[in-house]
Amino acid sequence: MTKRIAIVGTGPTGIYSLQQLLEIGEPLAVTLFEKGEKAGYGMPYSPDTASKSMLANIASIEIPPVVIPYLDWLEAQPADRVAAYGLDPDDLDERLFTPRLLLGEYFRDQLLLLVKTARNTGHRIDVRESTEVLDIVPGDDGLRVLTATGQDAGPFGRVILATGHDFPDNGDADGSYFPSPWSGLIEARIGAVPVGIMGTSLSSIDAAMAVAVQHGRFRRRGDDLRFDADGAGLHITLMSRSGVLPEADFYCPIPYEPLAVMTESAVAACAAKSRPLDALFDLLRAELMQADPAFCLRIGLGGLNADTFAPAYFADRKAADPFRWAKQNLEEVERNKAGRITVPWRYALLRMHERAEDIVAALSEPDRQRFDAGLKKVFVDNYAAVPSESIRRLLALRDAGLLSVLPLGEDYTLTRQDAGTTIEVDGQAHVFDVFIDARGQKPLGAEDLPFPTLREALLRSGHDIPDVAEDYSLIGPPEFRGVSIGSIPYLMHDRPFVQGITACADIAAAIAKGVATRRRRRLVS
Structure with missing residues (x-):
């Protein structure tokens, strides 16, 4: 039986969702809805919202391949196309940061190739460009998608919301x-x-x-x-x-090496303790002390806690001239990149932020405020390092x-x-x-959803914030159980670090895994 799926949005989350769904091995009829004129770019990488001067904050080595890896795609492009974006074709490498617009061209090319390949193998793929989705309406036979063009679609067994960032018009x-x-x-x-x-x-x-x-x-x-x-x-x-x-992006091994102390099970155990945030900080301190004792001694980590760590972390930078600090930091990271040198404390913090995120939803409101005022700022500063x-x-x-x-x-x-x-x-x-x-994306709630029927159903059922399961399927009104929330702004309340292309790919993989699991359950029953 062919599974009918709608994907609303064709940026990275939508593209990776299609890619992962095609791996299930089930006949698919997928309709992709794109509000813009051309599918595949994604808002941060679109000519409508970016210029050649804007760099993507991710290197080729970190971008999950769609059909082919980003670097392979770059090296296959005509030299004049690459040069038009200010890049030397001879300087392309897996750790290069490229203009956002060029990354957008990659994603569009990959979507078109993905669609062509899927159609050639028997799947029905419909890409609707210049088609804004106005609402999602439940019915006895599934979910229907209402559009501004009047070309409504459905019914669908699954609707994946992959609308990406949401900024003022x-x-x-x-x-x-x-x-x-x-x-x-x-x-x-x-x-x-x-x-x-x-x-x-x-x-x-x-x-x-x-x-x-x-x-x-x-x-x-x-x-x-x-x-x-x-x-x-x-x-x-x-x-x-x-x-x-x-600070400037720093060299480190990719894929990430496992953490020694802040493991998944250790973080999970923190949630059961009377002071989970402080237990989490104990793990962070132990991880840093094992990774980089000299750094810990320099900032006095042994005497710090979850509330005083951030002030100590930023103290020297706040006291320095910001441009002098930037110049010295740039020189340091460039030396380290040339020598393939990893700064242990930076690498440890980078690997810990995603582990620490696992406990955020379990924090009390006072502890969540403490986390946002302290550890969150340190983690964001570390993982949001910018291209040199x-x-x-x-x-x-x-x-x-x-x-x-x-x-x-x-x-x-x-x-x-x-x-x-x-x-x-x-x-x-x-x-x-x-x-x-330019303070970036803010977390959004149910009242911000642009789909009135879904929005009102969530608010009536007391879900001010869309709650999702591990596979990102919506928890709430039973008539919308076929909706998956892959739109990052609506996930940020409990997942404050759910940003970037790798997060898009992870979300898509979880959604597809959930679809495949439900299919297996149906077959068994």
Whole structure:
């Protein structure tokens, strides 16, 4: 019997979902719905929301292959196509960070190849582009998908929501204020004026690059990168509470080596203890002490706890000039990459963040607040390290006198006006003609779902946050038991680190595993 499945969204989660479903070995009829004109790009990698200056924060070695690995695909491209994105075809390697747009081209190519292969082996695959899904409606024979084109589809036994990131619409931007870097910034013409950007992560750097390249260009001479401005007037200010810049991506073995102390079973045991967050920190401390005793001695880890670790971790960076720290960190990571040297404490934290996430849903509200204020910040800082080239660009803009960093602390005011935005810190007013909020994706709840029938059913049943099983199938109203939630913003409440392409692939694998398990149960019964 052919299984009918709908996939809403054709970014990485949607593509990996199709890939994994095709591995089940069951005849499939899959309909993919894409709101944009072309399927396969995904919002962060689309020409509508990204420019050539924006780098993907993932190297080829980390990207799960769809049909062929990303590096193989890159090396098979015409040299002029690769060069058009600022890359030297002779410099391609598995640890290279490439422009977001190029990664988007890969995903679209892979989707088209995946669809062609699936059709040739007997599966029915329908890709509906320029088709916005308005609602998902249950019926006696399955779930129906209602679209803005009026070409409704179904019934489906499974609907996979793979709608990806969800940021404010372009209509919320007004030329002087952008509620996200994805809200019309790419198409906007920004004048040579004071520009404020809330945030210092890669999204904030992307926003800074989108503005800067309108007023000059980066030029490389040997190992040096400089920015030549076209004129005067532009100044970009990155701001955050701490005022620290992200560090550069560091070398480490991939795939990850197993942890010695913070194992899956050890973390699971923490949930049964009276103070689970503190038990988790004990594991973290033991792991770090075994991995890098010198680092632990330097920050006094033996005397720290779950609440004081983050302040100690950031203390030296907060006290230093952010650009001087960035320059020294860049030099360190580049030496380590050249020598294939792994810094043990960095690698240990990188491997621990996904393990630590397993306990988040079990934390009490007070402990969740403690986690968000402490350990979460350390983990995010570690795994969200940015490409070295992004740090070089920040330093080039600083050297050109066009970039500064403003630490906001915990007590500041933000006032929006028609003519601009004012930030007051320590009694001093900072006025920006253009303001961009680049703080990244926020967790979303049931009330944010764009599908009214599903939304109202969840809210009526008391599910303010969509709850999902291990296979991401929706827990809640029985009429929607055929829905799988693979959309990252709706998973972030209990999975704060569920970000990036590898997470998309993991979600897709779990969804397909759940579909296959249910199929086996039907066959047995």
